[in-house]
Amino acid sequence: MAKVDLIYHIDLHTGIHIGSGLGFAKMVDETICRAGSAKGDGAKLPYVPGSSVKGKVKSRCESLANRLNIRVCKDRKCKQNLCVICRLFGSPFTPGGLRFSDAILVKDWENIADHRIQDPFELSIIRTGNKLERATRTTEQDFLFSYEQTADGLRFEGTITGEVNIIPQDDKLYSQLPMEIWLLIVGLQLVDKIGGGRSHGLGRCSINVDKINGNVLQQNQILNLLGQDEYPLGLSEYDQRNNNNN
Numbered sequence: 001m002a003k004v005d006l007i008y009h010i011d012l013h014t015g016i017h018i019g020s021g022l023g024f025a026k027m028v029d030e031t032i033c034r035a036g037s038a039k040g041d042g043a044k045l046p047y048v049p050g051s052s053v054k055g056k057v058k059s060r061c062e063s064l065a066n067r068l069n070i071r072v073c074k075d076r077k078c079k080q081n082l083c084v085i086c087r088l089f090g091s092p093f094t095p096g097g098l099r100f101s102d103a104i105l106v107k108d109w110e111n112i113a114d115h116r117i118q119d120p121f122e123l124s125i126i127r128t129g130n131k132l133e134r135a136t137r138t139t140e141q142d143f144l145f146s147y148e149q150t151a152d153g154l155r156f157e158g159t160i161t162g163e164v165n166i167i168p169q170d171d172k173l174y175s176q177l178p179m180e181i182w183l184l185i186v187g188l189q190l191v192d193k194i195g196g197g198r199s200h201g202l203g204r205c206s207i208n209v210d211k212i213n214g215n216v217l218q219q220n221q222i223l224n225l226l227g228q229d230e231y232p233l234g235l236s237e238y239d240q241r242n243n244n245n246n
Contacts, residue, residue, distance in 0.1 A: 003162075004212075005212070005214065006213075007209070008158055008188055010156045012155070012205050015151060016150050016194060017030075018049060020032060024148075030146075031148045032150060035102070046150045050102045051100070052194055057187045058088075064187055071084070077093070078091050079094070096162075097164040098184070099160070099162050106155045128146045129147070130145075131143035147197075157210075
């Protein structure tokens with residue numbers, strides 16, 4: 001078993017929308033997830049749920065594992081001899097070894113928000129839209145709706161902790177780190193979108209790993225992990241779309 005204690009940060013290049021499922025005083029139909037006083041020092045500030053990060057990272061790790069011919073089970077039904085994805089993220093039969101915390105605003109942004117602590121839409125904006133009738137491609141009457149998105153440029157910090165069962169590998173690709181930890185770090189680096197509203201230009205982000213088990217990861221170390229020419233990495237969602245259109 002290998003201990004995992006990883007700290008990462010998310011930089012938003014556009015606003016994101018991760019809905020809370022709740023409206024606000026008949027003013028906004030769907031608000032974003034906001035932290036309570038324990039995380040925001042009295043203010044309810046935007047945050048990124050750990051489940052959202054886990055889902056995106058799992059998807060990128062699975063694509064990368066398939067690209068590198070690493071065994072991945074179908075339909076997440078591992079019961080014995082677990083594949084790497086089930087060992088990291090779990091399956092319907094087995095809990096995963098990793099725990100993803102919520103990613104909360106870094107202190108610099110919390111301090112900015114504290115100046116207007118009573119604002120219910122702190123660090124966010126409200127957008128409106130219309131429901132479309134797909135058959136006619138026209139807007140439906142009486143279906144104007146509003147939703148909240150975060151401001152862009154925000155930075156969130158989160159952690160991934162736990163223990164993972166390590167299977168030794170002979171491949172030189174994993175000489176710096178065990179395959180399971182390598183896959184997790186590179187999968188994080190490959191996440192470039194998160195949340196909903198991506199067709200409206202929302203959700204663009206980048207994730208960088210700051211520390212792994214107390215060791216600071218320098219940028220050149222991360223580039224070494226990503227830069228193996230003989231092992232082509234999975235494309236981002238944006239690159240995949242462009243390649244399919246060409």
